[in-house]
Amino acid sequence: MPFRKCNNVIEEVSAIIDGEAGAIACARFFGHLAMCDQCTRYFEQFKEVRAAAAHVGPEDLPTDFDHVMEDVLARIAEESKG
Amino acid sequence: MTRAAAAAAALDIEGLKAGDSGAWREVMSLHGPSLLGYATRMLGSRTTAEEVVQDALVKAYKAIDRFDGRASLKTWMIRIVHNRAIDELRRNKRYVDLPDDDPEASYFDGRGKWAEGFPTPEKHIDAKRRLAQVREAMDGLAHSHREVLLLKEVHGLSTDQICEALEISPGNLRIRIHRARKALRAAVVDPGTEA
């Protein structure tokens, strides 16, 4: 198997992480990683950033939706009257 | 089945179509906070997001007869909120489309191997600071990148649901997600690079 180029390997990172890469692509990917520290580091960073992205939401998720809901219900009531 | 999924399954679609305010209250309590969270991160303003979500829900109320149950109700509502949010961004000329540049292209030499100067993040950066970095970087992404990350990583929607909500193909979604993550990684690891 020819030596894969790093820039081609990292194009597959997302598919690998999402479990959307096929068995051959996986084998080539991890085969390259076994020989390449920089791509390994890239892969680790990619996973780390991705995990952090999953936590972006909760802190900002509004807890008080009630007043928005009341406004919507009022507007709906208003419109069905007219 | 999670509690939220069970509640969603038991939702009274007929009640919604009949205009029953109890049914609307229930569905808004269930999905409202996450719709508002999505709009807030897309628009960068809680106040504007509240207006957008309000408009969208009124629109959903008027259009519920056309809801055919092929998509989940949540996905259907996200689509309405999303379209309304994009309108808002376009109206203010703030909509940022996909950038064509690859934030990492310069990392490679002519033979496709990593060039010297591969950026290494600080080793012992604490999780809280990393999260703040990612949050900031996410807000700086193009909207077409940000929306897929929000729906996938933050709201945990499936590929099908995201394609349904944004009306894009699975292939398009895959490319967007990958480019969005690359931009995010570049912004966090190597803040000098324009994402």
Ligand SMILES: [Zn+2]
């Ligand atoms: Zn490599």
